[in-house]
Amino acid sequence: xxxxxxxxxSNNAAKSVLMHMEPQEKxxxxxxxxxxxxxxxxxxxxxxxIKFEVGMKILVTVQIDRNTELLILLALDMNLASFPPGQDxxxxxxxxxxxxxxxxxxxxxxxxxxxHLLDIFHHPRLDDLSFDxxxxxxxxxxxxxxxxxxxxxxSLTLIWPLTDHFRSRAIRTFQNYEELT
Amino acid sequence: MSVxxxxxxxxxxxAIPVEKxxxxxxxxxxxxxxxxxxxxxxxxxxxxxxVEAMGYTSEDVENxxxxxxxxxxxxxxxxxxxxxxxxxGEAIPVDDGSVPKIVEIPEFDAKLMDxxxxxxxxxxxxxxxxxxxxxxxxSCKKVANMAQGKTPAQLRRVYLLPSDEEDEAAKRxxxxxxDPRARExxxxxxxxxxxxxxxxx
Numbered sequence: 391x392x393x394x395x396x397x398x399x400s401n402n403a404a405k406s407v408l409m410h411m412e413p414q415e416k417x418x419x420x421x422x423x424x425x426x427x428x429x430x431x432x433x434x435x436x437x438x439x440i441k442f443e444v445g446m447k448i449l450v451t452v453q454i455d456r457n458t459e460l461l462i463l464l465a466l467d468m469n470l471a472s473f474p475p476g477q478d479x480x481x482x483x484x485x486x487x488x489x490x491x492x493x494x495x496x497x498x499x500x501x502x503x504x505x506h507l508l509d510i511f512h513h514p515r516l517d518d519l520s521f522d523x524x525x526x527x528x529x530x531x532x533x534x535x536x537x538x539x540x541x542x543x544x545s546l547t548l549i550w551p552l553t554d555h556f557r558s559r560a561i562r563t564f565q566n567y568e569e570l571t
Numbered sequence: 572m573s574v575x576x577x578x579x580x581x582x583x584x585x586a587i588p589v590e591k592x593x594x595x596x597x598x599x600x601x602x603x604x605x606x607x608x609x610x611x612x613x614x615x616x617x618x619x620x621x622v623e624a625m626g627y628t629s630e631d632v633e634n635x636x637x638x639x640x641x642x643x644x645x646x647x648x649x650x651x652x653x654x655x656x657x658x659x660g661e662a663i664p665v666d667d668g669s670v671p672k673i674v675e676i677p678e679f680d681a682k683l684m685d686x687x688x689x690x691x692x693x694x695x696x697x698x699x700x701x702x703x704x705x706x707x708x709x710s711c712k713k714v715a716n717m718a719q720g721k722t723p724a725q726l727r728r729v730y731l732l733p734s735d736e737e738d739e740a741a742k743r744x745x746x747x748x749x750d751p752r753a754r755e756x757x758x759x760x761x762x763x764x765x766x767x768x769x770x771x772x
Contacts (some may be wrong), residue, residue: 393728393730409711410674410708410714415715415726418718418723423727424738491721
């Protein structure tokens with residue numbers, strides 16, 4: 391693999407390189423170090439929506455533009471009761487429906503990844519938190535609360551087949567939403 | 572009207588004013604000289620301003636020394652001027668702030684940039700220094716393409732990115748290289764900040 395000393399370029403040229411990257415590459419770059427995160431933040435990226443779906447997988451969707459979504463699959467075959475720990479874990483990244491890679495990350499958790507996304511896209515809130523599978527175990531609520539702790543919620547979506555017990559517990563746990571659907 | 576049916580007009584070629592092309596001479600830091608057309612120079616905002624300010628006539632170009640570009644070597648400058656000559660007369664793109672930038676690398680540019688990464692680095696540096704917007708765009712696009720399909724760990728190796736720990740160590744080393752008194756003042760300032768003071772004095 392050949393290398394290129396990107397940091398040795400002027401700020402203007404290095405920024406130009408980042409601006410020419412695709413969304414998933416910018417995300418990968420931002421995850422390399424604090425300095426690389428700040429470099430991506432300086433591009434002033436924006437998104438119209440970030441949503442967090444909890445089903446038999448946890449999926450974060452970042453709307454890049456009208457036709458493009460960046461999808462970050464945080465957990466694939468999930469036993470929500472034993473939520474992915476804070477050590478290395480894998481995320482799958484897709485651009486719209488095309489999988490672009492499986493990344494093994496150290497020093498990140500689901501919570502820090504979510505905050506990282508909100509940060510690099512300068513987005514003030516999670517637009518939607520949805521529980522969309524009736525098989526989600528009751529014990530999943532608390533770990534999810536920890537992940538979204540401190541994040542403003544646009545809407546909380548609870549699909550119909552979830553039990554009343556689950557729904558009422560979720561409503562009590564995630565109180566800082568603006569809309570319940 | 573077909574070509575065959577077009578009216579034939581006799582043209583007195585001597586009567587047509589021939590515009591003399593203006594060329595400028597530039598010299599790299601390793602004393603390589605280049606003749607570059609005025610139109611090609613317009614791709615570089617820096618050189619264009621320079622030659623406008625100099626106000627050279629054709630005679631000046633021949634009689635005065637070549638314009639020295641002291642921090643670019645001949646190999647790099649040759650690529651730069653080849654690119655400028657090929658793209659002379661083309662509109663210079665205006666940055667519309669779109670991210671990501673939509674840039675296609677034309678075949679000519681792709682061949683021109685079929686070079687090792689050391690020379691590509693110098694080419695980008697030169698395009699930035701000489702303010703050649705489209706050359707900077709295509710060369711940066713080529714470097715951005717190196718990220719395709721890479722994981723964060725692979726990107727660290729491709730772009731030689733230091734880890735947080737290495738960044739911290741470099742910052743500490745830079746601080747230690749500072750004047751000792753300046754460092755003491757800085758540490759005192761940091762200590763006061765930690766103690767909640769908002770003013771050093």
